[in-house]
Amino acid sequence: MLQGYVSHLRKTLEPGRTRGEHELLVSQAPGYVLRLEREQIDADRFERLAGEGSRLLTDGEAGGAATRLRGALALWRGPALDDLAYEAFARADVDRLNELRLEAIEDRIDADLALGRHEALVGELSELVDQYPLRERLRAQLMAALYRSGRQADALAAYREGRTALVDELGIEPGPALRELEQAILRQDPALGAPAAPPRPIAVRRRRRWPLLATAAVLAAIALAAVLAFGRGGTKAVTVRENSVAVIDAHTNALVTDVRVGGYPGPLVAHGRYVEVSNIGDSTISRILATRTDRFDTDTSGFSRAIDLTLLHGDVWAADGGTPGNTTEPPGTIIDFDGVHASLVKEVGPDKDGIDEEQTTIAASPLGHAVWAGNQDSRTVTEVAPSGKTLLTIHGIVPGGLSVVHQDGADTVWASDPKRDLVVRIDERSRRITKRFHIPGSPTGIAADGRDVWVVTRGIGYPTQWAPTRWTSPAVWRIDPRTNRVVDRIPLRLTPIRIALGAGAAWVTAERVLSSDGATDDATVYRVDRTTNPVVAIPLHTHAIDGIVVSHGFVWAAVPPSQ
Numbered sequence: 001m002l003q004g005y006v007s008h009l010r011k012t013l014e015p016g017r018t019r020g021e022h023e024l025l026v027s028q029a030p031g032y033v034l035r036l037e038r039e040q041i042d043a044d045r046f047e048r049l050a051g052e053g054s055r056l057l058t059d060g061e062a063g064g065a066a067t068r069l070r071g072a073l074a075l076w077r078g079p080a081l082d083d084l085a086y087e088a089f090a091r092a093d094v095d096r097l098n099e100l101r102l103e104a105i106e107d108r109i110d111a112d113l114a115l116g117r118h119e120a121l122v123g124e125l126s127e128l129v130d131q132y133p134l135r136e137r138l139r140a141q142l143m144a145a146l147y148r149s150g151r152q153a154d155a156l157a158a159y160r161e162g163r164t165a166l167v168d169e170l171g172i173e174p175g176p177a178l179r180e181l182e183q184a185i186l187r188q189d190p191a192l193g194a195p196a197a198p199p200r201p202i203a204v205r206r207r208r209r210w211p212l213l214a215t216a217a218v219l220a221a222i223a224l225a226a227v228l229a230f231g232r233g234g235t236k237a238v239t240v241r242e243n244s245v246a247v248i249d250a251h252t253n254a255l256v257t258d259v260r261v262g263g264y265p266g267p268l269v270a271h272g273r274y275v276e277v278s279n280i281g282d283s284t285i286s287r288i289l290a291t292r293t294d295r296f297d298t299d300t301s302g303f304s305r306a307i308d309l310t311l312l313h314g315d316v317w318a319a320d321g322g323t324p325g326n327t328t329e330p331p332g333t334i335i336d337f338d339g340v341h342a343s344l345v346k347e348v349g350p351d352k353d354g355i356d357e358e359q360t361t362i363a364a365s366p367l368g369h370a371v372w373a374g375n376q377d378s379r380t381v382t383e384v385a386p387s388g389k390t391l392l393t394i395h396g397i398v399p400g401g402l403s404v405v406h407q408d409g410a411d412t413v414w415a416s417d418p419k420r421d422l423v424v425r426i427d428e429r430s431r432r433i434t435k436r437f438h439i440p441g442s443p444t445g446i447a448a449d450g451r452d453v454w455v456v457t458r459g460i461g462y463p464t465q466w467a468p469t470r471w472t473s474p475a476v477w478r479i480d481p482r483t484n485r486v487v488d489r490i491p492l493r494l495t496p497i498r499i500a501l502g503a504g505a506a507w508v509t510a511e512r513v514l515s516s517d518g519a520t521d522d523a524t525v526y527r528v529d530r531t532t533n534p535v536v537a538i539p540l541h542t543h544a545i546d547g548i549v550v551s552h553g554f555v556w557a558a559v560p561p562s563q
Contacts, residue, residue: 006032042075043097049075050104057107062114069108076101089473092491095534102132109141118148129158133165136178136252147185147192155185170504175251240542240559245277246525247293248555250503253527253538258559259295261286265558267309267498269316270551276316277547277558278306285316285337290552304335304342309547310364310371312336312386315343317371319360331359334373334384348382349375363402365411372413374399381415381426394426394433401455403448405481412481414453416443423455423479435484439477445499447506452487452530453479454506456496476508476528490533494524502550505529509545509557525557 006025010017013024025034038044053068080097084090105128112121125142132138139162146155159182163174173179184192240246244258245265262279265286269276274296275288283305287296306318320333329335332349335342349360359376370391374381376398383392400418404411413426416439423443425435441457448454459474474495478488494510501507508526523545527536543562548555 046072046075054107062111066111106137118145121145240540242561244559246557250555259288264560267547268549269309269311270549271311275556308361310362312364313368319362344388346388348373349378361402363404365404366406374402400444401446403446405448414448416446418442418444447499447501456499458495498548500548500550509548511545
């Protein structure tokens with residue numbers, strides 16, 4: 001029966017070819033393989049055309065950009081992979097392709113605005129803004145089209161509606177670029193392009209390399225160009241260097257800058273004016289002045305090779321990963337830094353030479369009455385008072401990550417156990433594990449609040465010819481703490497490292513190991529919307545990535561060297 005179906009399919013794909021001449025659907029042990037060139041797959045053709053259109057737009061070739069982008073969008077016939085929309089394995093591709101389509105639409109609208117087609121765009125943009133009310137780039141484009149069409153009041157109303165949506169849905173104000181555009185409209189800045197009849201086509205002007213939003217009549221205002229360009233990262237690419245902290249705008253997903261720190265930066269914490277990062281390679285801690293995105297200082301006391309950090313009463317607590325002769329304290333200890341020196345050292349695991357440096361993890365109670373330390377070698381999770389006194393020890397957990405939520409007068413601790421594919425819920429009041437969740441794929445990083453619990457899994461095996469028969473892809477999982485149920489599994493293309501919550505999203509650092517010597521590629525920050533779960537990938541164009549924290553309107557991600 002299968003051979004009969006294959007025969008009919010071959011006749012449909014390659015009519016006129018005889019047995020043995022088929023080149024698309026061919027026999028190959030243990031079955032059949034479909035051999036396709038990239039140009040035969042509409043998704044690949046779309047991505048190529050959309051990329052060409054985006055580059056032409058950046059170069060000021062609006063006419064060519066519009067043609068390429070229309071060609072790319074013409075390949076679509078409804079939502080991406082619509083017949084597979086509810087299949088878990090397709091979700092990442094569905095979200096990625098739909099996001100690329102939206103970006104292509106925005107780029108095509110930029111091109112049309114540059115060609116003076118603002119009046120024809122108003123209706124389309126109104127529908128898009130209704131469909132995506134929180135997408136600031138679309139709203140900026142609608143405001144520009146309305147203003148240039150002589151509808152200044154409607155342009156300002158569009159801004160007010162967008163501000164209301166952002167405040168009501170996310171509790172945030174519009175981004176600075178959108179606010180600047182509103183102010184430019186209020187003062188009727190002539191650089192925005194006052195309403196005028198479309199200019200006569202002049203070949204010389206179409207060939208000139210104007211800025212991104214230059215029309216044939218006037219140069220675009222800097223504020224408007226910034227608003228309409230932020231969705232594509234602006235005109236100047238940011239290069240992320242090794243041994244730095246990448247800074248990402250939490251609202252636009254744009255890479256802003258990087259801050260050089262010490263050797264092999266890893267975990268991060270944020271408090272007050274600062275973001276602090278542990279430089280694992282040289283046993284130091286660097287402080288970044290968050291408001292200036294610039295390094296403030298580096299503590300070179302060398303007490304800790306910290307592989308995890310948390311905050312308690314303004315002090316940085318570190319889970320030590322040091323080795324004898326490398327730092328003063330070995331693995332299996334947690335250290336309280338009061339900003340000047342190590343004021344407390346507490347052993348939570350065996351003091352042995354040669355044990356795994358990544359055996360200890362740490363998290364603080366939100367109300368500041370204790371820190372919780374997990375140790376893999378002793379298979380414990382321990383509650384420690386600020387004085388260093390042990391308050392509670394839970395046995396039988398091999399913790400890969402911890403997160404603490406304070407509810408109903410007591411701490412709830414969430415701990416991952418990668419060795420046994422478990423996530424456990426620990427209740428401080430009852431002093432025991434109250435729930436176990438089976439999370440396949442080696443759960444490690446975990447982040448929780450009163451709303452939900454997010455866990456990353458690194459997967460089992462590798463999708464190559466050496467793959468084991470049992471293989472689980474990397475993913476991020478969501479647990480509802482009110483119902484004690486796993487409610488979502490969102491697959492990821494790359495291997496997740498750490499996770500943090502903030503700005504309405506779960507943020508995951510991820511990379512893919514490409515070779516046996518540890519070289520990596522495709523270091524990426526994933527943004528997972530906490531309400532609708534779409535995934536946005538923010539590539540850093542570097543080889544490695546580690547810690548992550550959300551603070552001061554930015555996402556901060558540690559970028560160590562690849563080796």
